[in-house]
Amino acid sequence: MPTNFSQNRGYPVTKQIHPDRLKRVETLKERGIAPFPARTPGEPTPIQEVLAGIEENEGKIYWVAGRLGQVRDFGKLRFSHLRDRSGAMQIGLQRDKLPDFWPNRKLLEVGDIVAIQGELGRTKKGEPTIWATEVVLLTKSLRLPPEKWHGLKDVEARYRMRYVDLFSNPEVRDSFILRSRVIREIRAYFDELGYIEVETPILHSIPGGALARPFITHHNTLDIDLYLRIAPELYLKRLIVGGMERVYEIGRVFRNEGISTRHNPEFTMLESYEAYADYNTVMNRVEGLFDRLCKNVLGTHEIHFREKTYNLKPPYPKKKYIDLFAEYNDGLSYFDEEGVRARAKELGVLKEGLSPEKIANDVFEATVEPHLDGPVFVIDYPKAICPLSKASDEDPKIAERFELFLGGMELGNAFSELNDPVDQEQRFEEQVRDKDPETPGEVDYDYVAALEYGMPPAGGLGIGIDRLLMVLSGNPSIRDVLLFPLLRPLPSGEEPTLETEESDKS
RNA sequence: GGGGGCGUAGCUCAGUCGGUAGAGCAACGGCCUUUUAAGCCGUGGGUCGAAGGUUCAAGUCCUUCCGCCCUCACCA
Numbered sequence: 001m002p003t004n005f006s007q008n009r010g011y012p013v014t015k016q017i018h019p020d021r022l023k024r025v026e027t028l029k030e031r032g033i034a035p036f037p038a039r040t041p042g043e044p045t046p047i048q049e050v051l052a053g054i055e056e057n058e059g060k061i062y063w064v065a066g067r068l069g070q071v072r073d074f075g076k077l078r079f080s081h082l083r084d085r086s087g088a089m090q091i092g093l094q095r096d097k098l099p100d101f102w103p104n105r106k107l108l109e110v111g112d113i114v115a116i117q118g119e120l121g122r123t124k125k126g127e128p129t130i131w132a133t134e135v136v137l138l139t140k141s142l143r144l145p146p147e148k149w150h151g152l153k154d155v156e157a158r159y160r161m162r163y164v165d166l167f168s169n170p171e172v173r174d175s176f177i178l179r180s181r182v183i184r185e186i187r188a189y190f191d192e193l194g195y196i197e198v199e200t201p202i203l204h205s206i207p208g209g210a211l212a213r214p215f216i217t218h219h220n221t222l223d224i225d226l227y228l229r230i231a232p233e234l235y236l237k238r239l240i241v242g243g244m245e246r247v248y249e250i251g252r253v254f255r256n257e258g259i260s261t262r263h264n265p266e267f268t269m270l271e272s273y274e275a276y277a278d279y280n281t282v283m284n285r286v287e288g289l290f291d292r293l294c295k296n297v298l299g300t301h302e303i304h305f306r307e308k309t310y311n312l313k314p315p316y317p318k319k320k321y322i323d324l325f326a327e328y329n330d331g332l333s334y335f336d337e338e339g340v341r342a343r344a345k346e347l348g349v350l351k352e353g354l355s356p357e358k359i360a361n362d363v364f365e366a367t368v369e370p371h372l373d374g375p376v377f378v379i380d381y382p383k384a385i386c387p388l389s390k391a392s393d394e395d396p397k398i399a400e401r402f403e404l405f406l407g408g409m410e411l412g413n414a415f416s417e418l419n420d421p422v423d424q425e426q427r428f429e430e431q432v433r434d435k436d437p438e439t440p441g442e443v444d445y446d447y448v449a450a451l452e453y454g455m456p457p458a459g460g461l462g463i464g465i466d467r468l469l470m471v472l473s474g475n476p477s478i479r480d481v482l483l484f485p486l487l488r489p490l491p492s493g494e495e496p497t498l499e500t501e502e503s504d505k506s
Numbered sequence: 507g508g509g510g511g512c513g514u515a516g517c518u519c520a521g522u523c524g525g526u527a528g529a530g531c532a533a534c535g536g537c538c539u540u541u542u543a544a545g546c547c548g549u550g551g552g553u554c555g556a557a558g559g560u561u562c563a564a565g566u567c568c569u570u571c572c573g574c575c576c577u578c579a580c581c582a
Contacts, residue, residue: 147517
């Protein structure tokens with residue numbers, strides 16, 4: 001009962017070891033065939049390559065290696081498919097071509113990893129086939145694979161046993177190949193703009209750069225608590241102070257918060273900072289990046305996500321936060337404290353003890369965000385809710401900040417970076433006075449010191465890579481773009497030994 | 507944390523009004539040299555997520571618990 005993960009009786013899947021397969025391991029050994037040999041014979045050719053050259057290469061000899069599919073047995077002839085990382089193709093085993101192997105043919109079965117040497121040809125119906133002249137078992141599979149036609153559907157089993165999901169549902173692998181290509185293309189984009197890719201600490205002594213509860217850990221030798229980073233922001237801006245001028249980091253951040261279709265406690269963030277730029281520059285960068293991803297990776301600007309279609313051809317509309325606020329709240333002014341308060345109460349989002357700006361922002365999130373399918377830049381946020389953003393030269397109440405919405409989700413956050421050390425220090429100290437558990441408990445004075453040396457005007461960007469991939473790949477849940485999403489661990493228990501297994505069966 | 511849904515064979519799923527636990531694929535034993543969800547003959551396989559309760563009788567009804575999914579809340 002492998003997918004009855006919930007039953008409280010220890011390791012859940014050992015029962016899947018198939019007794020007949022264990023016996024076949026013994027038979028193999030008796031016949032002098034290693035079930036888990038160290039060496040792979042020949043040099044396997046990727047199946048995709050074999051198939052691509054079939055017209056000119058028919059009759060040539062190839063080694064291919066991969067996982068064996070279901071066997072179709074005709075007595076003196078057996079067909080199966082073989083799948084490797086690049087694709088799948090048919091192999092044909094004929095008694096007359098495999099006199100030595102033939103008595104052992106039934107020791108090889110679906111799920112085993114094998115290498116096959118043989119001549120590339122076709123069947124009577126034209127199916128490209130390698131007619132084996134050598135068959136070498138590389139790894140015996142002890143568990144029954146999921147059903148050939150439906151694959152593995154049970155979502156919990158798919159996430160917990162992604163290794164099975166990947167080989168039994170080939171389209172899953174495609175999502176992760178897409179992920180790899182998108183990230184490579186992001187790097188190429190920033191590299192070509194002269195950005196330097198950097199790696200900054202993940203263990204922080206003061207969590208900062210975002211508002212979120214951190215994970216706490218402990219360093220034994222120093223005997224101090226450390227925090228897994230909630231954002232790389234403050235370190236990256238130190239590099240701007242240091243004169244690196246254009247830097248980006250793609251890395252994991254950790255937030256000790258809820259899990260949902262849009263949230264995983266660890267996720268991948270892109271952050272970039274560019275000196276002598278402002279948030280307008282950054283909007284151009286985002287458009288350039290998305291345009292490039294569409295052209296070079298997807299081959300289209302039209303994407304489908306959660307039953308809706310989006311066009312990612314730039315430019316994207318820019319809408320002012322204040323205007324959107326009024327638009328979806330009957331013309332109510334963001335700055336009308338009493339009106340906003342009443343509206344929050346009416347919506348049921350009013351919480352006591354919050355600043356007027358935060359109340360207003362809750363109203364914004366309740367009334368405006370559901371309508372932001374995007375792509376759209378929401379620009380010019382009230383400065384009071386943007387502690388790391390620079391105020392507009394024209395209007396000191398407005399911060400030069402934008403958030404990017406796409407697919408109804410907040411995908412990115414960016415601003416003209418606040419580089420006034422006095423202003424920054426005051427804002428940090430206000431945060432510390434606030435007893436909100438998500439605000440830092442300590443001012444990062446070292447970061448303030450960095451600003452005191454002088455940080456050039458800069459535009460910074462943060463994009464949630466996983467959410468971006470959800471939209472680009474059309475997967476509605478963040479778990480489908482994470483190879484190993486966080487699930488509650490199974491109850492620990494004694495894993496039965498194989499001997500126990502056998503005696504259980506008898 | 508609230509609400510809703512789900513959990514039955516290795517996998518995918520049925521299971522009516524409470525009345526002996528089902529199918530397809532997979533597995534096991536055979537036959538077959540052109541199949542590709544191969545076909546044909548035969549066989550085995552279940553603590554129905556767990557515990558408790560109601561009942562003559564529970565996969566089915568009730569309670570509690572476990573896990574997963576969706577949703578709301580939360581979420582720079």
